[in-house]
Amino acid sequence: MISEALIVSAILFVIGVVGVLTRRNAIILFMCAELMLNAVNLSFVALAKMHNVTGHVFVVMVMTIAAAEAAVGLAILISVYRHFGTVDLSSLRTLRG
């Protein structure tokens, strides 16, 4: 059951990575990052079953940091939308030479 959980975790992580590489909508990119964090949490919980409950403590901390990241990231997204009028990453090309 633990190795199956690790395989599920790897598959979910890869789905998140492919999502980041194939999408241009910044909100979807954030959601893919959340999916990757969740996949890592699943690894932590599975390995906690093998070792001890310390893994659960790290899951709690990852969730806290994910909440902080989502709050700040979405606030940045709102100001990007105010400035450029879009959140499509291909139209944010101010830094392109």
Added chain:
Amino acid sequence: MNGFYEFQFYLFSLLAIASALLFVTRKNPVPAALWLVNVMFALAGLYVMLDAPFVGVIQVLVYAGAIMVVFVFVVMLLNLGRSGISDIRSLGSRLGAGAVGLALLANLLVVQRQRIPRVALAPEIDNVVEGVAASLFTDYLVAFELTSLVLLVAIIGAVLLAKKRVRL
């Protein structure tokens, strides 16, 4: 571990992977967010099957209940819900992303098979919440307090960034 638990474990795993695939292929951000909520719920079920009921509960409360609501709220605020054009990149970069994904998956599976030692399962604790609390408030107390500081900074930063005009 009896068969019922194992059946539920595979059910929730399939549900999580299928919902994640539907999530990355949706064009519209709102259905994508709702499928991601479905992934979160399936993962909460997986956590319960893996003897982590506390983590399962905070998964539902924090991720499905709070973080995803913020995402849907921002989609609503920016009025992105009915974009007609697709934001998925061209075929070439999709193929490249698929190749990167397959390579990464193979890499992760090999590492999982070879580098994670097969040790005996930890002894079952009757009260997992007690163990988590004891560990969180003794060994990891400094890290716990620092995460609360990070949350405070994030709240102030989010308010400052999303305000209409910052007068300094």
